[in-house]
Amino acid sequence: MPQEKPMNMELRLVGHEDDQHNSVIGKIKHLLEEIETTPPPPLPATHSALMGVSNQLLALRDKGFSSEWLVLALSQCDINVSMDELNNILRQALLARMRAYEEKVEISLRRCHVKASARTEFIERGLRNAMKSGEGLQLHYQPQVDMRTGSIIGAEALLRWRNGSEFVSPVEFIPVAEESGLIEDIGAWVLREACTEAKRWERMGLGGHGKGIKVSVNLSVKQFSDRLVGDIHGVLCDVGLSTKLLGVEITESFLAENNSQHLLQTLHDTGLHISIDDFGTGYSCLSRVSALPLDTIKIDRAFIIELGRSPGAGAVVQTLISMAHKLGMNTIAEGVETQQQAEVLQRLGCTLAQGYLYAKPLPASEFISFAKGAPAGPAKQANSLCA
Secondary structure (H helix, E strand, C coil): CCCCCCHHHHHHHHHHHHHHHHHHHHHHHHHHHHHHHCCCCCCCHHHHHHHHCHHHHHHHHHCCCCHHHHHHHHHCCCCCCCHHHHHHHHHHHHHHHHHHHHHHHHHHHHHHHHHHHHHHHHHHHHHHHHHHHCCCEEEEEEEEEECCCCCEEEEEEEEEEEECCEEECHHHHHHHHHHHCCHHHHHHHHHHHHHHHHHHHHHHCCCHHHCCCCEEEECCHHHCCCCHHHHHHHHHHHHCCCHHHEEEEECHHHHHCCCHHHHHHHHHHCCCEEEEEEECCCCCCHHHHHCCCCCEEEECHHHHHCCCCCHHHHHHHHHHHHHHHHCCCEEEEECCCCHHHHHHHHHHCCCEEECCCCCCCEEHHHHHHHHHCCCCCCCCCCCCCCC
């Protein structure tokens, strides 16, 4: 049986190994420091001259001139260099070029990051000030029309923001609002403002037989919580607006949320009109949509633009319309801009649309003027959460 080493001997051996290890590291560091402070050996005059024209030599290589050709051409100028020496010079020049490019990219990315961060902070600060002062935020309303009659069947409330003298696009400020947590307060403001305006339309006798015009508001996925139903109920009761005159528009990203079906069903049971926006561009599958309590599918403008130009777009739109009808849902075509698109949509079975062919998003006063001149649609029975 082998004799075990005493513990103190093992510790001394380990300590000795550590001392040797540290000694080697110290010698290497000292050698590297000496090398760093020693000037590199001077290049031969020929090599130094070739480094000065390395970019031109690389350009000739890029054009297809071989190293053999370059060596021969240089020899005719009394510059004698071997193939290996030339390739080494060109390799160093290429590495130098790559390092310079990487430095430029890094500097550019840093500048972009700084600018993006500064812009984000600027937008967030402006939104907070707008919510405190009540200035700058405004809703515009885009009519949703029956293409056969021209009557207004609803309006989508779209948020606009003027930050001082600058109009900031929703594409830019909505993500900032979502990331900063401001979207809940902004969403609550939009809901109350839209409902108040819809009640005003009802009192003015706008819409089919003077029964009002349904307004739709967009919900961010960040607003989707258990208290959403109560918040909407509270606003409707405060304003005195029927649930039949309010719709909510969700995007396909809602469908990725675990409790989306329960919350949508609760909203639907109160009588609210629920639409899925930009359909066909995100997460949805037909089986998932068929199980949801949706009233309307909004066909994304990306498909509408291609109508009449791409047979594939027409096939997709027809499939969406057919599916919606079989599920008992309406379809609204978004971004309709030409009469040709409207005619194709009607042939495919879609009769409801919004887009610049009918009207752009309008400030409240201009929307009222537009609605007063629109044909009347059929009357609908109103319902109220507060009855």
